[in-house]
Amino acid sequence: MHSFDAAALSSAHPWTSELVAHLSADAAMLARCGRKGFSFRPLLVHGCRSDVRHRAFFGALADAVGLGISVFAPGDALKQAWRARPEGREIGIFEDVERWPREALEAIEADLRSGWPDDRLPVFVAGRENDVPARIASLLASAPMGDAYEHPSAFRRLVGAEAAAALVRELSVSDTRRPLVEAALLALFASPGCPMDPVEMRALGLRALTDIEDWTDVDAFRGYVERRAALGGGAVRASTIVVREIGGANDSRGIVDIYAPLTRPLPLGGGHLDPGAIAAELMDEMPWFRHAIARLENDLRIAHFAERPYLKFRPLLLVGPAGVGKSRFARRLAQIAGVGYRYLNAGGKSSGADFVGNGRSHEAPTPCAPAEAIFRSRFANPIMFIDEIDKAAKNLAAGKLEDALLAVLEPETARRYYDECLQSDIDLFYVNYMLAANDRMNINDIMRSRVSVETVEKPPSDAFPQIARSVMKEVAIDYGLDASAMPGPTEFKTAEYEFKAGRSIREIKRIMIDQLPRILGSRDGAAFAAPALEAAE
CATH class of the missing domain: 1.10.8 (Helicase, Ruva Protein; domain 3)
Incomplete structure (x- = not known):
């Protein structure tokens, strides 16, 4: 079999459209070259971490073309398990390849240069394309994995199916009762009030299986979240894990223990409020911010329609004279929504180093400013307010603040931001950014293109x-x-x-x-x- 149903795969995994197009073209080209069976060139898939997205996609692809599948994590590198030849043709997924040790990467490079065996089609997974050593990346075809959060319904189904399967395995459900339990859990996880974090899904699933006696009543599972909230059990609040694991190297200061809360599910606040209610309260207090309020309400309504039950808006730049209440506006929004707030003054000599923090070799190691905001507030979506961005120092040896900000304003890089202090990737996608300036012309074009600009006049x-x-x-x-x-x-x-x-x-x-x-x-x-x-x- 040389081909697969590209439309069906793209429909089930809509964030893989570019990847599907690449695989279709690659398979067709190799078939014309005389390659037997389905095949593609050694592939680098970037824009994703070790999660259900790529595993589910390549599992579905393997089923469609009749191949097996194996997954190799960084921990398998030294065991050399990935070098053993498979019993039949398969797709081999090499996760987090940027974290593999140098010796394993050298062996991979040697195999790529000598001609990778056709019995294992390799897929190397990385967060960012430039994280992979250039000498290896140059030997690979490349395709991106899109943003799953742009397709909330499909992503919810995917994560729910994975969580249901994991619970069935954990509880050792018998073969006769497995379809019954899986159907009940899938109905539960499809509920709009259900969180999308696998850890929270697991806890909810166990609670529902305990509370509901009749597992054949699918409707009881489908309405479980809403009934539990109505009876005072509390709605299941959206949450996420921003750091999977804090690096332990050079941890003489106890960084792993201090910032351990970042590795646990953290709530995403603001989802209990209607966008119109937030806008109305802000308008009642600060009507001269009407343009900025309208922009916020529009963003929050889009998030509401996309089933994102938490405060999330596009980066916003407030331009206006000093003393009109820009910082107070951001703080009141944080108070109304019930999320964290962090103030950073960019005026004077502020540099990129003030934003990105300090590594563990520094006398005072600190994570980046957004990570500190998350840690102090215990919310994954605080508001970072950066004042006087137009007065930030330029051409500093420590780096410009504007350059540091660009990395977190882009959703793709924000999802996998490497923090030198934590020695780990941190998901900063949910952090909300509000900037303030007196003169927009002192902000470079690249920065202005990343934010929504709203003018604020003096109050009457x-x-x-x-x-x-x-x-x-x-x-x-x-x-x-x-x-x-x-x-x-x-x-x-x-x-x-x-x-x-x-x-x-x-x-x-x-x-x-x-x-x-x-x-x-x-x-x-x-x-x-x-x-x-x-x-x-």
């Missing part, structure tokens, strides 16, 4: 009530106060006067916080002595 003179209410909500959250008991706009006459005189929102917030103890103290009938503040009145 009659906007003080919205500003005052927003500031008090923020202060209540920061200090753990009752938001309903905070003073209203009419109690901050001095702040209102200063605002109308042209003071920035940053200054207005400082004045209001200075006045707050006296206002709260007077309500309680307490004598609050603050002569310095009264003098300022």
